[in-house]
Amino acid sequence: MAVGMLVRHLVLARLLVVATLATGANVWAANDDAAWQSLQKAAAAARALSYKGVFVCQTGAQSKSVQITHLLNSNGEFSRNVVLDGSPREVLSQGSELVIYNPKNEKIVIEKRRGQNMFPAILPANLDAIKESYNLRAADLERVAGRQTQVLFLEPKDNLRYSYKFWVDVEYGLLLKSVLLNQKNQAMESMAFNQLSLINAVDLDWFRPNIDSNKNYVMETEVVTAVDSNAVTYWSLKELPAGYRKVDQAVRMVHGNALPVTHVVFSDGLASVSLFIEQAAKRDRHKTAMKATHGVVGNASFYASIVDGYQLTVVGEVPEATVAKIANAVVFRK
Amino acid sequence: MNEQISALTDDEVAAEDMAHILTWMQSNRHAATAWSEYHLIGDVMRGTVHAGADSLTPDDMLGQNFKQSLMQKLALEPTVLSPNAADAQYASPASEQHHKKVPVVWSIAASFAAALVVGWMALQQTQTSQELASVEVAQASVPAEYLAAHQVSAPSASSYYIQPASYSE
Numbered sequence: 403m404a405v406g407m408l409v410r411h412l413v414l415a416r417l418l419v420v421a422t423l424a425t426g427a428n429v430w431a432a433n434d435d436a437a438w439q440s441l442q443k444a445a446a447a448a449r450a451l452s453y454k455g456v457f458v459c460q461t462g463a464q465s466k467s468v469q470i471t472h473l474l475n476s477n478g479e480f481s482r483n484v485v486l487d488g489s490p491r492e493v494l495s496q497g498s499e500l501v502i503y504n505p506k507n508e509k510i511v512i513e514k515r516r517g518q519n520m521f522p523a524i525l526p527a528n529l530d531a532i533k534e535s536y537n538l539r540a541a542d543l544e545r546v547a548g549r550q551t552q553v554l555f556l557e558p559k560d561n562l563r564y565s566y567k568f569w570v571d572v573e574y575g576l577l578l579k580s581v582l583l584n585q586k587n588q589a590m591e592s593m594a595f596n597q598l599s600l601i602n603a604v605d606l607d608w609f610r611p612n613i614d615s616n617k618n619y620v621m622e623t624e625v626v627t628a629v630d631s632n633a634v635t636y637w638s639l640k641e642l643p644a645g646y647r648k649v650d651q652a653v654r655m656v657h658g659n660a661l662p663v664t665h666v667v668f669s670d671g672l673a674s675v676s677l678f679i680e681q682a683a684k685r686d687r688h689k690t691a692m693k694a695t696h697g698v699v700g701n702a703s704f705y706a707s708i709v710d711g712y713q714l715t716v717v718g719e720v721p722e723a724t725v726a727k728i729a730n731a732v733v734f735r736k
Numbered sequence: 737m738n739e740q741i742s743a744l745t746d747d748e749v750a751a752e753d754m755a756h757i758l759t760w761m762q763s764n765r766h767a768a769t770a771w772s773e774y775h776l777i778g779d780v781m782r783g784t785v786h787a788g789a790d791s792l793t794p795d796d797m798l799g800q801n802f803k804q805s806l807m808q809k810l811a812l813e814p815t816v817l818s819p820n821a822a823d824a825q826y827a828s829p830a831s832e833q834h835h836k837k838v839p840v841v842w843s844i845a846a847s848f849a850a851a852l853v854v855g856w857m858a859l860q861q862t863q864t865s866q867e868l869a870s871v872e873v874a875q876a877s878v879p880a881e882y883l884a885a886h887q888v889s890a891p892s893a894s895s896y897y898i899q900p901a902s903y904s905e
Binding site for chain 2: 459460461464465466468483485491493502513515516518519520521524580591593650652654656657658659663665667669674675676678697699700701702704706715717718719
């Protein structure tokens, strides 16, 4: 009698599991598309919405709160980011241009850079490149900054990039929290709103830095001296690691080096890697079989080697395997 | 001729040539002005500006107007300088020779500094460290410099707000 009951329970249990799996599979498939749509919406919302708030930026041992105001109007996208902790620092961006104000001692150092990858707009507008190299799955709902969010896991298809966990605002679609995780599932970088509201402002009164106009300012000049749009003759690239494409190439000065350096940037849509090619120091020029230097600096992996009298340095927020592959993809013409 | 005056200012010219240049300068008012102007640039870069007996800070000498007029004039004629207070107040050539020897790189840096008066301090740092680094490439420092260049062109989301520990804030 008891055995019969047990068997019936087991059968029922197994049916339940199968049923769950079946619906689970459907849920997964539906979530896949829904998940990508959610992420696409997050990519667009960061640029299209006007909002203000405070987020916490954290890497390793350091943590800073940043106050952000972002606005889109007929003239384009404007944002102001004020670092609230430690030494004052402000980033103002207009479209794809940005200026960083960095009051140091009695001087204000202004750096000009091309704007990209500014939280919450860390996703590219077009997710096709990312779809190639990452899988996306939706998880549960969580509360962030007093708002309901959908958790999404963006996981690499191989060991050549890191993974992300995203929390996307269910109502606004905006990315509220983003954590970059390494292969050991440890958080390398975390950006998370703790306060957020949409704004209706149309004026740009807030779009100016809070600096003392009586102080002198020092403009750090852009170090990129030329852009090579055509292939350089003395080097070329064999096969790049999966998903990575060349996105930029320039000749620039690197602080501490007397001669200009070729700087190539690769990206898979999210992660970026820089390759620097230059003539090796005189004493190293004849070392063709020099053992490569490689390691990790903060969140970045690096790989340096000497090939055919040239020094290659590769650095990026990617696993070591990726920087090594990129270095090994460079060949020099005889 | 102005290049020679610049070279003379930076102690690059041999003594015999110096005499020739000094003679030429005495007879040529333009050259004398150029001499004092090049010394002003050198003094600004060294952080001292002489005006008679008193020593004024660069900020006193180089007010906003000076910077603006300097940059405007440079836009028209890069090699001609005309500071607001250009007159015989500047130290005579003879006393300039007591200044410490300025590295060769300063003569190139002088023209850059003139064009970028506002940014000359940043450039000064770059030039001196280039001179030192070309002698020895330290492997340990390789990642830091390249990481910085990487973060300018391909910044990570956090790099706008958090600088690596090796940088001073």
